[in-house]
Amino acid sequence: MDKDLIINAINNEFPEIIKDVSEPFGLLTLEISAHDLKGLVLFLKENDQTNFVFLTDITAVHYPNKAEREFAVVYHLHNWEANFRLRLKVFVGRENLDVPSLNDIYSAANWMERETFDFFGIQFTGHPNLKRILNMEDLNYFPMRKEYPMEDGTRTDKDDRFFGRDGHEGVTFDNKKALAKNNG
Numbered sequence: 001m002d003k004d005l006i007i008n009a010i011n012n013e014f015p016e017i018i019k020d021v022s023e024p025f026g027l028l029t030l031e032i033s034a035h036d037l038k039g040l041v042l043f044l045k046e047n048d049q050t051n052f053v054f055l056t057d058i059t060a061v062h063y064p065n066k067a068e069r070e071f072a073v074v075y076h077l078h079n080w081e082a083n084f085r086l087r088l089k090v091f092v093g094r095e096n097l098d099v100p101s102l103n104d105i106y107s108a109a110n111w112m113e114r115e116t117f118d119f120f121g122i123q124f125t126g127h128p129n130l131k132r133i134l135n136m137e138d139l140n141y142f143p144m145r146k147e148y149p150m151e152d153g154t155r156t157d158k159d160d161r162f163f164g165r166d167g168h169e170g171v172t173f174d175n176k177k178a179l180a181k182n183n184g
Helices: 003-013 035-044 111-122 173-182
Strands: 020-022 028-030 054-062 072-078 084-092 098-100 124-125
Touching: 003 028, 003 035, 020 054, 028 035, 035 072, 035 098, 054 111, 084 098, 111 124
Parallel strands: 028 084, 098 124
Antiparallel strands: 020 028, 054 072, 072 084
16 A cells, blocks of 8 residues: 555545645645545545554644634544555634544544544534543633643743744743843
């Protein structure tokens, strides 16, 4: 199995569904829309050529400066027989965090989707029990979103820019060093 076989199989069944193809660190990564996710994943699982019968992980990434592409929902699929891994990315904006649930395709998606909802606020439509799984029910924010400054603004070994943030509070790394020095 190789990337061309997978891409050709997808293009034959779903022409123009793939928005982007990349291979960071040798891992085939396909970007698709949320609307196309469920049909594609079902095809990848049931097709004899692709046979991605194992869902390894679901997670999300928050890109606070990307407006309509603010959240990437990331799926890792695995074909055991060929030992081939595939990453799917679906981008959504803050205004519409709806992504279809894969719980009816992979039972393992149940808790993975709940965890992703719990930490990022992604709404998995069709999920049978979408509620917090690790955080308290009354928590009124999503802790993995990059919406808050890093802890302890006087630390000199952290710079928000290195964590995907634009230096909230208007404090630069050089200012943090000076603050720490002046505060002992």
